[in-house]
Amino acid sequence: MYTTAVGHYPKIGGKAPNLRTALNRLDLERITQEEVHRIEDENTVEVLEAQARAGLDVVTDGQVRWEDGQTHFARRLKGFSIGGLTRYFNTNTYYRQPVAEGPVAWEGPIALQDYQFAVAHSSKPVKAVITGPYTLARLCVNQAYPDLNSLALALAEALNQEALALQKAGAPLIQFDEPAILKYKEDFPVFLEAARRVTRGLTVKTAVSTWFYDISGLYPQFLQAPFQVIGLDFVSSRANLELLKKFPSDKELGFGVLDGRNTYVEPVEQIVEALRRIKRVVPLDRIHLSPSCGLEYLPRERAYQKLVRLVEGARKAQEVLA
Amino acid sequence: MTKGLFTTSVGSFPKPDYLVKARNKAARGEIAPQELQELERKATEQWIRVQEELGIDILVDGEMYRGDMVAYFAEHWEGFGESGLVRAYGNRYYHKPVVTGPVRRSRPTTVEWWRYAQSLTSRPVKGMLTGPYTICDWSFDEHYGDRETFVMALAKAVHDEAKDLEAAGCQYIQIDEPAICTRAEEVEMASRALGIVTKGLKAYTVTHTAEYTQTYGEMASVFDQVVHLPVDNLDLEMANSNYFILELFRQRGLPGDKAISAGVLDVHTHRIESVDRVKAGIRQLLEVIPAERLWIKPDCGLKTRLEEEAIAKLKVMVQAVREVKEEMGIE
Numbered sequence: 001m002y003t004t005a006v007g008h009y010p011k012i013g014g015k016a017p018n019l020r021t022a023l024n025r026l027d028l029e030r031i032t033q034e035e036v037h038r039i040e041d042e043n044t045v046e047v048l049e050a051q052a053r054a055g056l057d058v059v060t061d062g063q064v065r066w067e068d069g070q071t072h073f074a075r076r077l078k079g080f081s082i083g084g085l086t087r088y089f090n091t092n093t094y095y096r097q098p099v100a101e102g103p104v105a106w107e108g109p110i111a112l113q114d115y116q117f118a119v120a121h122s123s124k125p126v127k128a129v130i131t132g133p134y135t136l137a138r139l140c141v142n143q144a145y146p147d148l149n150s151l152a153l154a155l156a157e158a159l160n161q162e163a164l165a166l167q168k169a170g171a172p173l174i175q176f177d178e179p180a181i182l183k184y185k186e187d188f189p190v191f192l193e194a195a196r197r198v199t200r201g202l203t204v205k206t207a208v209s210t211w212f213y214d215i216s217g218l219y220p221q222f223l224q225a226p227f228q229v230i231g232l233d234f235v236s237s238r239a240n241l242e243l244l245k246k247f248p249s250d251k252e253l254g255f256g257v258l259d260g261r262n263t264y265v266e267p268v269e270q271i272v273e274a275l276r277r278i279k280r281v282v283p284l285d286r287i288h289l290s291p292s293c294g295l296e297y298l299p300r301e302r303a304y305q306k307l308v309r310l311v312e313g314a315r316k317a318q319e320v321l322a
Numbered sequence: 323m324t325k326g327l328f329t330t331s332v333g334s335f336p337k338p339d340y341l342v343k344a345r346n347k348a349a350r351g352e353i354a355p356q357e358l359q360e361l362e363r364k365a366t367e368q369w370i371r372v373q374e375e376l377g378i379d380i381l382v383d384g385e386m387y388r389g390d391m392v393a394y395f396a397e398h399w400e401g402f403g404e405s406g407l408v409r410a411y412g413n414r415y416y417h418k419p420v421v422t423g424p425v426r427r428s429r430p431t432t433v434e435w436w437r438y439a440q441s442l443t444s445r446p447v448k449g450m451l452t453g454p455y456t457i458c459d460w461s462f463d464e465h466y467g468d469r470e471t472f473v474m475a476l477a478k479a480v481h482d483e484a485k486d487l488e489a490a491g492c493q494y495i496q497i498d499e500p501a502i503c504t505r506a507e508e509v510e511m512a513s514r515a516l517g518i519v520t521k522g523l524k525a526y527t528v529t530h531t532a533e534y535t536q537t538y539g540e541m542a543s544v545f546d547q548v549v550h551l552p553v554d555n556l557d558l559e560m561a562n563s564n565y566f567i568l569e570l571f572r573q574r575g576l577p578g579d580k581a582i583s584a585g586v587l588d589v590h591t592h593r594i595e596s597v598d599r600v601k602a603g604i605r606q607l608l609e610v611i612p613a614e615r616l617w618i619k620p621d622c623g624l625k626t627r628l629e630e631e632a633i634a635k636l637k638v639m640v641q642a643v644r645e646v647k648e649e650m651g652i653e
Contacts, residue, residue, distance in 0.1 A: 012407065012415070023413040067412060084562050085411060085590055087534040090505045092418075092460050094411035094534055263406065263420050263462040299406025299418075 001275075001284045002057040003314045005307065006209060006231070006256065006294050007069075007129050007177065009047045009062035013300025016042040019064065040065050041117065048122045054307035058125050058173065061118035063294070067095070069131040069177055070139050074098030077158055078105040083141055089183065089212050091261070091297065098136075100144040104154050106161035115166055128171040132178035132208065133159050133198050134191040139180060149190045156197035167204045175207040176227065182213035188221070195225040207231055209254060211293035214239035220246070228252055234274065235259045235292035241274075244281050253282045256292035258310055263302045271313025272320055279321060289314050325653045326613030327604070327643050328379045330583060332530050332557060333391070333450050333498065334623030335372075335384035336632050341365045345389075362387040363438065370442045372633060376640050380494060380617075381447045383439035385625070391452045391498060392460040393417035399479060401425035401465070414626065420462040421472065427479040430486040437490055446494055449487035453499035453529065454480050454519065455512035460501060470511055477518040488525045495525045497553070500533035500622075506540070509547045517552040528583060530557035533622065538566050545570045549577055557583035559621035561603060562590065571610045582611050585621030586642070587635045592627070594634045600642035613652045618643050 012020045022039045025031045047062030066072040068088065074080040075098075083097045111130060118126045133155035137148055145151040163174050176198060181191040199206055207229035214237035215222055222230065231254025232240045247253060257274045258266055275284065289310060295303035337345070341361050348358040369384035388394040396402035396419030405417035432449065440447045454476035458469055466472035484495050497519050502512045520527045532541070532548050541548075545567075549556065560567060562585070576582065586603045587595055607616055618639060624632040647653070 011409065020413055020415060027413070084564075084588075085534055087504065092410065092501065092504070096412075262464070264464040296409060299408060302406065 001287045001289055001314055001318065003289045003311050004056055004058040004127065004254075005051055005060050005062075006211065006254075006260065006290050006292075007060055007063055007175075008066065008294035008296040009050070009060075009064070010296050010298060010300040010303050011043060011062075011064050014043065014046045014050070016046045019043050044114075044118065045121045048118060048124075048126075050304050051307060052123045054304060055311035056124060056307060058127050058288075059118075059122060060127060060129055061114055063129070063296075065114060068093075070095050070098055070136060073110055073131050073136060073159070074140065076107070076110040077155075078107050079103050079144060080140070089179065093297065095139075097139070097141055099141040100137075100151055102144050104144070104151070104158055106158040109165050110162055112162070112165045112169055115171060116169060119170075125172050127173040127175055127207075128166040129175045129177060129209075130159055130162055130166075132176040133194040134187065135178045135180040137190075137194070138184060138187065148187065149193070152190050152194040153197060156194040160198050160200055163198060164201055167202055171204060173205045173207060173229070174202065175209050175229075175231070177209050179210045179212060182210050182215060182218070185217050188218060192225055195227065199226045205229065207254060207288075211256065211260075212236050215243055219243050223248060223251060229254050229288055231288070231290070232256060233292040241277060244278070247282045252286040252288060253278070254288045254290060255282075256290050257313075258291040258306050260291040260293040260295050260306070261297045263298060265302070265305050265309050268309065268313050268316050271310070272317045275313075275317040276321055284318070284321065324613050324651070326616055327647055327652055328617045329640055329643055330378060330380040330448070330617055330619045331373070331382045331636070332583075332585075332619055332621070332623045333382050333385055333448075333496070334388070334625035335369050335382075335386075336625050336627055336629045337386055338365050338368065338629060341386060359387070366435075366439055367442055370439060370447075372636075374443055374445065376633075376636055377644075378636070378640065379445065381439075381443060381445050382450060383435060383447060385450065385623070387435055390416045391623075392457050393419050395431060395452055395457060395479075396421075396461065398431045399425055399427050402461070403464075406462075416460075418460060418462060421465050423465055425472075425475045425479055427482055431483055433483075433486050433490050436487055436492055440491070447492075448494040448496050448528070449484070449492040449525075451480055451483055451487075451495065451497045451519075453497045453502075453512075454515040455508070456499050456501040459504055469508070473511060473515045474518070477515040481519045481521065484519055484523055484525075488523055493525055494528065495523065496528040496530060496557070498530040499551075500530060502551075503532045503540070503544050503548065506544055509544050513547055513551055520552050526555065527553040528555040528557050529553045530583075530622070533559055534562075538569070541567055542570060545574065549574075549580060554579070555581040555583055555617065557585075557617075557619065559585040560607075561586050561588045561595075562621050565603060565606055568606060568610050576611060576615070581615040581617060582607075583617040583619050584611070586618055587620035587639055589620050589622045589624050589627060589635075592631060594631065595638055597638050597642045597645065600638055601646055604642060604646045608646075608650070613650070
């Protein structure tokens with residue numbers, strides 16, 4: 001069993017220089033972009049250290065530099081402008097909605113440098129994270145392609161370049177974030193074809209990550225998607241636990257058990273109990289134990305406590321359930 | 323002549339520099355609460371004067387004494403623990419409260435501030451509350467474990483506050499529910515809770531609601547519930563979403579008992595809209611909503627803008643309304 005983070009981590013609240021203050025000062029032209037990059041680096045190092053200190057087996061760079069999962073990629077791909085603010089699923093977090101205005105294309109590495117920085121500063125293995133082509137297409141305004149399918153496939157080709165670059169750089173695991181597919185289930189064929197294209201040529205282990213919604217109606221066909229690790233949120237809905245009656249032996253499960261959206265820190269026993277139940281379907285050595293989603297919905301201190309608890313739960317479960 | 327196109331604001335205005343500094347000092351215990359309060363009163367008076375001078379019809383106090391619209395109430399009510407800072411978008415953060423026990427309002431929260439603001443002007447000042455659904459949705463729940471129970475407990479507290487505002491003489495009470503469309507499956511529950519808040523009120527009620535709904539399709543799916551929310555006036559953002567919601571009003575109509583406060587200024591950009599652009603927006607609105615049931619205002623609270631930007635934007639809005647009124651013979 002591995003313990004891991006899903007993706008983002010609170011950007012402020014640690015000992016490193018405050019990134020919020022820095023960005024305000026940048027807006028007022030009181031500091032330079034280079035100084036902001038340095039502060040982002042310092043915070044990234046701090047977030048990497050926090051995850052290692054909590055005891056996670058596999059970490060992310062915390063996505064300190066990402067404004068959000070959509071614009072971070074759309075701004076760096078060809079073909080997008082950035083539109084008005086809109087709500088991210090059912091959260092109180094918003095993002096500026098990318099607008100696909102012309103043919104989209106990969107013009108050079110987006111997440112690669114950040115991945116390399118994280119590896120150089122982490123004592124733990126780092127996984128690379130890319131917003132999946134289907135979710136990126138679904139959360140954009142499409143003014144360039146005749147339908148969602150053609151935009152998603154164009155994005156799959158573009159992001160495939162990014163994934164190949166990350167593979168070449170030695171990433172041990174590439175995770176594609178595709179939360180939208182569990183909300184808009186009717187798009188499954190689009191998601192599936194985009195998934196096939198975005199993973200073409202990859203020999204590295206791949207994961208798909210989802211959150212906030214359950215897999216009802218899409219299981220077991222979801223397993224056709226060419227990812228080795230299937231990441232699901234077992235907090236937002238109890239349904240996922242009920243639905244997973246069978247799980248194939250060539251797949252691994254991303255088991256999101258701690259609520260990444262609430263400050264309440266669940267007791268160790270709750271994690272052990274959840275693992276006891278899932279163990280009947282998926283052996284523990286194929287479980288990637290994680291919070292239900294990225295932790296930026298929490299204050300920094302509480303995010304850390306969640307990770308500490310996650311690791312405590314994993315250790316206790318290995319003792320009790322082994 | 324028809325009366326109509328009343329001007330108002332959604333609620334918050336930017337805090338002057340001296341107040342921002344004083345709030346920081348007060349948070350560190352470096353100045354006394356009374357000293358801070360005097361500056362809050364001074365800033366409130368400034369904004370009342372700004373609105374009077376611009377000629378706005380229905381005023382707000384600008385919320386100089388509030389940090390966040392949810393945390394403010396959490397800080398004054400029993401049941402909430404310390405809030406934490408959480409990012410909302412871009413570089414904007416808010417204090418997200420944690421509910422750790424039963425919610426209870428032991429005394430009036432906003433009444434004294436409303437009384438003070440109203441004492442400064444002969445124009446009506448709105449009483450400003452945050453609705454139960456939004457307080458729930460924007461808080462961490464470590465106590466209730468069930469959203470509906472939490473929302474209904476909040477509804478009672480907000481209702482009591484509204485009654486106290488009304489008893490103090492407040493004629494316009496706004497209960498903000500920006501989060502109401504966050505989960506389509508909960509709009510009915512949120513509407514019921516708002517009904518508990520407005521039940522028995524004689525004051526004119528407004529709700530600022532349905533912020534940032536993702537798409538036309540998603541707004542369409544909750545539109546009928548939103549237009550029947552139990553208030554007199556629905557305050558909606560429109561400029562930020564390019565007035566797409568008007569198509570729904572065109573198709574399905576506006577219930578006869580409702581007025582609309584329509585947002586014509588994007589509050590998320592430094593750019594000051596041109597008078598012509600705002601006039602074009604107002605004309606679009608008038609094609610669908612009769613002038614006597616149409617209020618004009620910025621999309622949202624202006625607190626995230628610089629002071630001079632907020633004033634410049636309001637000035638453009640008032641000028642646009644004035645010109646449209648003249649051209650169309652509206653009083």
